[in-house]
Amino acid sequence: MTETILVELTVFVLSVFVGFEVISKVPSMLHTPLMSATNAIHGIVVVGAMLVAGAAIGGTTGSVIGAAAMVLAAINVVGGFAVTGRMLQMFKSKPESK
Amino acid sequence: MSGLDTGLALAYLLTGILFILGLKFLSSPAHARTGNTLAAIGMLIAVAATCLDRHIVTWPIIVIGGIVGALIGFFSARVVKMTAMPQMVALFNGAGGGAAALVASGEFLKVSGIGTASATDLVPIVLSVIIGSISFAGSLIAFAKLQELMPGRPLTYPGQQVVNGLIGLSVVALAVYLSLGNLDPRAFVGLVCAAALLGILAVLPIGGADMPVVISLLNSFTGVAVAVTGFVLSNTVLIISGTLVGASGTLLTMLMAKAMNRSITNVLFGAFGSVQSAAGGPAVTSSGGTVRTASTEDVATLLAYSRSVIIAPGYGMAVAQAQHAVRELSANLEKRGVDVKFAIHPVAGRMPGHMNVLLAEANVPYSQLHEMDEINPQFEQADVALIIGANDVTNPAARNVPSSPIYGMPILDVDKAQHVVVLKRSMNPGFAGIDNPLYENPKTMMLFGDAKATVSALAAAVPTA
Numbered sequence: 001m002t003e004t005i006l007v008e009l010t011v012f013v014l015s016v017f018v019g020f021e022v023i024s025k026v027p028s029m030l031h032t033p034l035m036s037a038t039n040a041i042h043g044i045v046v047v048g049a050m051l052v053a054g055a056a057i058g059g060t061t062g063s064v065i066g067a068a069a070m071v072l073a074a075i076n077v078v079g080g081f082a083v084t085g086r087m088l089q090m091f092k093s094k095p096e097s098k
Numbered sequence: 099m100s101g102l103d104t105g106l107a108l109a110y111l112l113t114g115i116l117f118i119l120g121l122k123f124l125s126s127p128a129h130a131r132t133g134n135t136l137a138a139i140g141m142l143i144a145v146a147a148t149c150l151d152r153h154i155v156t157w158p159i160i161v162i163g164g165i166v167g168a169l170i171g172f173f174s175a176r177v178v179k180m181t182a183m184p185q186m187v188a189l190f191n192g193a194g195g196g197a198a199a200l201v202a203s204g205e206f207l208k209v210s211g212i213g214t215a216s217a218t219d220l221v222p223i224v225l226s227v228i229i230g231s232i233s234f235a236g237s238l239i240a241f242a243k244l245q246e247l248m249p250g251r252p253l254t255y256p257g258q259q260v261v262n263g264l265i266g267l268s269v270v271a272l273a274v275y276l277s278l279g280n281l282d283p284r285a286f287v288g289l290v291c292a293a294a295l296l297g298i299l300a301v302l303p304i305g306g307a308d309m310p311v312v313i314s315l316l317n318s319f320t321g322v323a324v325a326v327t328g329f330v331l332s333n334t335v336l337i338i339s340g341t342l343v344g345a346s347g348t349l350l351t352m353l354m355a356k357a358m359n360r361s362i363t364n365v366l367f368g369a370f371g372s373v374q375s376a377a378g379g380p381a382v383t384s385s386g387g388t389v390r391t392a393s394t395e396d397v398a399t400l401l402a403y404s405r406s407v408i409i410a411p412g413y414g415m416a417v418a419q420a421q422h423a424v425r426e427l428s429a430n431l432e433k434r435g436v437d438v439k440f441a442i443h444p445v446a447g448r449m450p451g452h453m454n455v456l457l458a459e460a461n462v463p464y465s466q467l468h469e470m471d472e473i474n475p476q477f478e479q480a481d482v483a484l485i486i487g488a489n490d491v492t493n494p495a496a497r498n499v500p501s502s503p504i505y506g507m508p509i510l511d512v513d514k515a516q517h518v519v520v521l522k523r524s525m526n527p528g529f530a531g532i533d534n535p536l537y538e539n540p541k542t543m544m545l546f547g548d549a550k551a552t553v554s555a556l557a558a559a560v561p562t563a
Binding site for chain 2: 022052
């Protein structure tokens with residue numbers, strides 16, 4: 001048990017450094033798409049929602065919680081990636097038309 | 099560890115790698131779309147792998163809930179206007195925070211069923227519920243403010259800090275009580291409500307130009323909530339991804355706050371714009387006849403016979419959907435040999451990069467967009483500074499009126515140009531609710547009207563070479 005927590009803490013701390021490192025070089029014009037993309041990435045909570053919704057624990061209350069978690073997480077993932085995609089589409093292939 | 103578990107762990111590792119690479123690619127305009135695709139593939143792998151998890155014994159809720167959520171997310175992302183993007187991000191962010199809190203609630207239900215739980219189980223559950231609920235409720239308020247379902251200005255009342263402090267204390271008290279092994283459902287529900295209330299009350303007094311900072315902060319909050327949920331479920335992919343978002347979101351928030359010369363604590367507790375400049379402020383503009391108005395023809399002629407024009411767009415351009423008209427005006431001027439540049443203030447609009455996104459949509463080339471530090475020295479050589487729906491980011495009070503709430507915020511030096519033309523809907527003050535002495539400057543001309551209509555009229559009125 002303690003060992004698991006230590007491994008998880010290690011992963012956590014290293015991820016903090018990676019998070020800071022990866023972002024530090026983004027030009028400000030990409031800040032909005034970037035915020036939107038990180039917003040989509042935390043939609044990974046859908047994995048947790050699946051585990052809770054699929055566990056069939058806690059009777060009706062459990063099912064309601066699982067269903068609500070699934071809906072919200074799916075909104076986050078799909079909406080997040082779709083909005084980011086739309087934003088980035090505008091940055092693609094600038095026709096240098098004058 | 100069975101073969102299946104190993105496969106699952108490896109799939110999650112792959113997801114983590116794809117997320118990190120995705121964020122890396124998102125750092126450059128040329129590869130940003132690849133970055134988004136990589137991250138989406140990572141997400142797909144994680145979801146597919148989780149389907150094989152042997153802890154999942156029932157499918158209907160997952161499938162139905164997933165399809166319903168995916169449809170809502172997809173269609174709202176499709177139909178939303180580019181100008182409404184910030185509040186959409188806030189809404190999706192709130193959904194993520196809510197999901198994290200719900201997952202932790204599900205786990206609480208599970209340990210309650212067992213009857214006992216150790217602090218190592220309970221502390222992450224409690225933390226996840228607190229942070230997730232704050233993020234959920236706070237994001238909904240941010241959405242309501244930006245969607246103008248409620249006043250966008252800061253809402254304050256006497257004793258606000260004390261009330262917030264008391265609710266904060268009750269959150270801490272309930273959290274400690276639950277973490278000590280008291281599996282009391284009423285205390286748990288109380289904790290969820292108190293944390294959500296805290297989220298609402300924390301965002302209510304924030305308004306004005308601080309809104310983008312808050313959305314970014316809430317985004318990183320949700321990231322942390324997801325990471326803690328990862329500890330609850332002992333799931334590394336949640337820990338990695340949540341932490342990535344938490345860390346990068348915090349950095350982004352600090353960059354934004356820095357651009358406005360404000361600290362995070364000031365943003366959260368300063369109630370931006372609620373302290374109207376009492377004494378020593380400039381004469382009240384609404385009363386004065388000191389403002390010079392101009393006609394479309396005057397401005398079109400002025401622009402057409404200039405050598406260089408710098409356009410400073412703001413939220414007004416976004417609201418009026420004027421970006422295509424602006425592009426047309428700039429193209430017509432360039433045909434006449436006028437040098438046109440765009441000055442982008444880091445917090446113009448409602449999100450950092452908001453103006454860039456809109457101008458990119460209208461096919462304005464990157465090379466014409468200039469960031470504040472780069473463009474400011476060039477205003478002195480410019481014949482005309484054309485301000486389209488920007489207010490607070492051009493307010494000289496930030497430079498020389500210490501009593502102004504935005505004193506110290508870096509601004510675009512539009513008043514250094516030979517002529518200043520301000521396109522504005524009315525004489526109303528900006529989002530932050532502060533008067534702008536720029537409008538009384540003798541070299542300033544005001545052109546009132548809807549930004550899109552005015553700019554289209556200007557573009558048409560510019561004589562062709």
